[in-house]
Amino acid sequence: MSQNIQIGTRKRSRANMNNSTTTGPTGNTSGSKAFLDNFEDTRTNKLLDEMFARQNSFLTDNLRNSLDLNQTDNPLRPRQHQHQLFLDNENAIELDDEPRTINTTINNNNNNNNSGSSRVDEDADDDIIFIKEQPIQFSSPLILPSSSSNANTNTSGAISAASNNTYITTPKKFKKQRTISLPQLPLSKLSYQSNYSGVPDQNIAIVPRVTQTENELLHLTGSCAKTLEGNKAVSLTIAHSTSPFYNSPVQVTSPPQPTLKRQIGSSLRKFKSNGSSESTSSNKSNFKTDKDGHYVYQENDVFGSGGRFIVKDLLGQGTFGKVLKCIDNKYEPNYVAVKVIRAVDRYREAAKTELRILQTILNNDPQGQFQCLLLRECFDYKNHICLVTDLYGRSIYDFMCSNGVARFPGSHIQAIARQLIRSVCFLHDLGIIHTDLKPENILICDETHISQNLPTKTVQSLSKRRREASKGKRKILKNPEIKIIDFGSAIFHYEYHPPVISTRHYRAPEIVLGLGWSFPCDIWSIACVLVELVIGESLYPIHENLEHMAMMQRINGTPFPTDIVDKMLYKSKHKLGNSPSDLNSTVIKHFDKKTLSLQWPEKNKRGDTITTEKSMKRVLQSCDRLDIYISKALKLDYGDCLSINWNLPPEKNWSLINSKLLWKRQIHSSSAAATDELDKETFLFWYWFIDLLRKMFEFDPTKRITAKDALDHEWFNLGILDDGIATYNNTQG
Numbered sequence: 001m002s003q004n005i006q007i008g009t010r011k012r013s014r015a016n017m018n019n020s021t022t023t024g025p026t027g028n029t030s031g032s033k034a035f036l037d038n039f040e041d042t043r044t045n046k047l048l049d050e051m052f053a054r055q056n057s058f059l060t061d062n063l064r065n066s067l068d069l070n071q072t073d074n075p076l077r078p079r080q081h082q083h084q085l086f087l088d089n090e091n092a093i094e095l096d097d098e099p100r101t102i103n104t105t106i107n108n109n110n111n112n113n114n115s116g117s118s119r120v121d122e123d124a125d126d127d128i129i130f131i132k133e134q135p136i137q138f139s140s141p142l143i144l145p146s147s148s149s150n151a152n153t154n155t156s157g158a159i160s161a162a163s164n165n166t167y168i169t170t171p172k173k174f175k176k177q178r179t180i181s182l183p184q185l186p187l188s189k190l191s192y193q194s195n196y197s198g199v200p201d202q203n204i205a206i207v208p209r210v211t212q213t214e215n216e217l218l219h220l221t222g223s224c225a226k227t228l229e230g231n232k233a234v235s236l237t238i239a240h241s242t243s244p245f246y247n248s249p250v251q252v253t254s255p256p257q258p259t260l261k262r263q264i265g266s267s268l269r270k271f272k273s274n275g276s277s278e279s280t281s282s283n284k285s286n287f288k289t290d291k292d293g294h295y296v297y298q299e300n301d302v303f304g305s306g307g308r309f310i311v312k313d314l315l316g317q318g319t320f321g322k323v324l325k326c327i328d329n330k331y332e333p334n335y336v337a338v339k340v341i342r343a344v345d346r347y348r349e350a351a352k353t354e355l356r357i358l359q360t361i362l363n364n365d366p367q368g369q370f371q372c373l374l375l376r377e378c379f380d381y382k383n384h385i386c387l388v389t390d391l392y393g394r395s396i397y398d399f400m401c402s403n404g405v406a407r408f409p410g411s412h413i414q415a416i417a418r419q420l421i422r423s424v425c426f427l428h429d430l431g432i433i434h435t436d437l438k439p440e441n442i443l444i445c446d447e448t449h450i451s452q453n454l455p456t457k458t459v460q461s462l463s464k465r466r467r468e469a470s471k472g473k474r475k476i477l478k479n480p481e482i483k484i485i486d487f488g489s490a491i492f493h494y495e496y497h498p499p500v501i502s503t504r505h506y507r508a509p510e511i512v513l514g515l516g517w518s519f520p521c522d523i524w525s526i527a528c529v530l531v532e533l534v535i536g537e538s539l540y541p542i543h544e545n546l547e548h549m550a551m552m553q554r555i556n557g558t559p560f561p562t563d564i565v566d567k568m569l570y571k572s573k574h575k576l577g578n579s580p581s582d583l584n585s586t587v588i589k590h591f592d593k594k595t596l597s598l599q600w601p602e603k604n605k606r607g608d609t610i611t612t613e614k615s616m617k618r619v620l621q622s623c624d625r626l627d628i629y630i631s632k633a634l635k636l637d638y639g640d641c642l643s644i645n646w647n648l649p650p651e652k653n654w655s656l657i658n659s660k661l662l663w664k665r666q667i668h669s670s671s672a673a674a675t676d677e678l679d680k681e682t683f684l685f686w687y688w689f690i691d692l693l694r695k696m697f698e699f700d701p702t703k704r705i706t707a708k709d710a711l712d713h714e715w716f717n718l719g720i721l722d723d724g725i726a727t728y729n730n731t732q733g
């Protein structure tokens with residue numbers, strides 16, 4: 001659906017230039033409806049107020065449970081903690097850190113040394129692990145007879161039987177996988193299974209949602225649609241995709257599905273009237289499973305009841321299974337994404353959590369207005385749980401990798417930020433914590449873009465891989481609409497919280513410090529993603545705790561607050577709660593017990609520095625305090641004069657920039673072109689962006705800005721005229 005929206009009647013408020021505090025005016029009174037621009041309906045306001053009140057109470061409860069350590073008899077403390085101490089240790093052994101649970105060959109030969117890849121390297125954008133799967137066929141003595149779709153796993157849960165007694169690994173396939181999610185498996189199951197009856201949790205009240213009008217969908221372009229005083233009105237076409245399956249109110253009868261465990265949302269889809277144009281007769285079901293329980297990808301493979309799905313492409317492979325682009329012969333439109341979960345008990349269990357989450361999302365947002373993946377069906381096929389979802393485009397990570405300039409234009413960053421935060425606000429309202437937000441899990445709905453030729457010098461400076469992938473061009477999306485996927489690690493806030501969650505690069509400090517975590521961890525992850533969109537590479541390209549903590553302090557420009565460190569020590573000393581098993585050896589031992597400060601660089605007993613030079617370089621040279629670091633990246637687009645100091649109020653910042661601009665224009669009048677682009681509005685846009693990030697990167701999760709407050713932040717009142725906006729103007733008739 002698309003619609004032309006002429007903007008120009010409403011001016012957005014300007015940033016408060018006179019604000020003299022360093023933290024900025026988040027005391028903005030625009031209220032809880034901020035993300036529904038122009039929406040004055042009091043009924044909606046009431047709903048939103050209720051929604052935010054509920055979020056606050058979730059948050060308070062969770063954080064009180066995890067952080068209020070002085071009240072050991074706190075009745076809100078989860079009762080399972082006593083036995084969790086044992087379970088946590090077990091869990092931590094298994095889930096301790098990323099690579100252990102991965103059963104693929106990790107080939108470290110190709111520019112993939114993450115810990116070694118410094119931002120100062122030319123190939124820093126190639127921060128990728130290559131996973132190579134070899135085509136090996138063998139018969140296993142552990143084969144289980146498996147004609148039944150419910151073939152059991154062995155006791156370790158590691159082997160699952162394929163339909164013919166042969167295990168086959170996936171055909172040779174290279175898959176770039178920069179970050180690896182932590183599979184949160186067995187213990188999640190243990191702690192909630194008693195509550196779980198296979199039906200959605202009744203404790204979650206379903207909030208009746210109000211369908212948004214086209215005007216309210218402006219959030220999809222952030223403030224791209226809005227102009228600052230002095231800018232001209234911008235005419236935009238906003239293409240908002242509702243779910244292609246949402247053909248309300250067509251009622252259809254579900255086909256009989258003997259092995260169907262659950263069928264969700266089928267009433268929203270149209271049956272194909274007279275069969276598919278894609279004949280299945282030439283395709284045979286050759287559905288195979290490898291020794292790790294992964295489906296073996298083969299194009300044109302057929303699976304599902306009556307050969308319903310035809311495999312067309314491998315969209316992705318993760319810890320939980322493979323995601324396939326398939327033709328669905330039963331319904332129209334007929335391309336879907338099917339996540340084929342590994343045929344291993346514990347992954348099957350985890351998929352049930354994903355199902356519950358996806359079902360809650362679907363119940364509350366059947367049209368997909370909150371940018372979350374929409375589940376359409378779920379069935380069991382040869383011991384693989386298959387989740388059928390809408391099909392979207394590539395992830396923003398893949399898009400960045402294939403782009404000559406990885407960073408996004410500011411207007412698109414704002415549009416993506418707004419969708420992400422709004423979506424997470426929606427999830428948090430439902431009591432859901434995503435826990436694994438990262439660029440790989442954010443998909444672009446529509447990949448159409450314009451391409452700009454890059455100067456030869458820029459092309460030459462690109463890594464070989466990026467040069468080839470981008471063909472020397474910068475791609476700019478026409479519509480920065482996104483969807484959040486991968487709810488495999490998401491949990492409801494009242495469920496068991498594993499001690500370690502999130503992909504390392506996006507992991508919040510409270511998780512690293514073993515303090516317990518809740519909704520705020522998603523906010524931290526989003527902040528990491530947003531910085532990545534600006535600088536074009538991961539903010540935290542690290543793989544171990546000490547360097548991670550040192551980098552966090554460097555980026556925030558402050559040491560960890562002592563009360564947080566104190567809580568960590570107290571919690572560990574009294575063996576409270578839910579700590580990672582390596583907390584002592586990789587975190588606590590690096591803090592001075594008297595000053596409560598992080599001891600970095602690391603020294604041995606004799607006082608010699610033992611932190612490697614590479615690590616020192618990564619922390620001290622390759623990253624910087626966030627405002628300085630982002631200013632550096634922005635200079636590529638706006639020239640040398642743009643430096644932002646978050647300790648100075650905006651007025652002071654601007655006057656410093658302005659004097660630099662004047663000086664530069666006087667001395668080098670010929671270089672005016674480079675600085676012309678930097679006007680006050682552009683500066684303000686980036687100033688308030690950094691201000692928002694600072695609040696999202698607050699160390700103390702209880703003080704970190706919430707999704708709701710982030711939507712009210714001043715930044716979302718500002719617009720920027722840049723290539724992202726130009727793309728709309730040039731491409732929309």
Ligand SMILES: Nc1ncnc2c1ncn2[C@@H]1O[C@H](COP(=O)(O)OP(=O)(O)OP(=O)(O)O)[C@@H](O)[C@H]1O
Pocket residue numbers: 180181315316317318319320321322323337339373389390391392393394395440441443485486487488
């Ligand atoms: N609906 C979809 N449309 C298009 N591509 C998709 C879709 N769902 C998933 N993908 C692709 O498949 C990849 C893996 O999906 P997903 O993250 O859900 O799997 P996973 O096994 O949980 O992975 P991870 O190990 O990262 O948790 C994604 O990064 C994305 O590229």
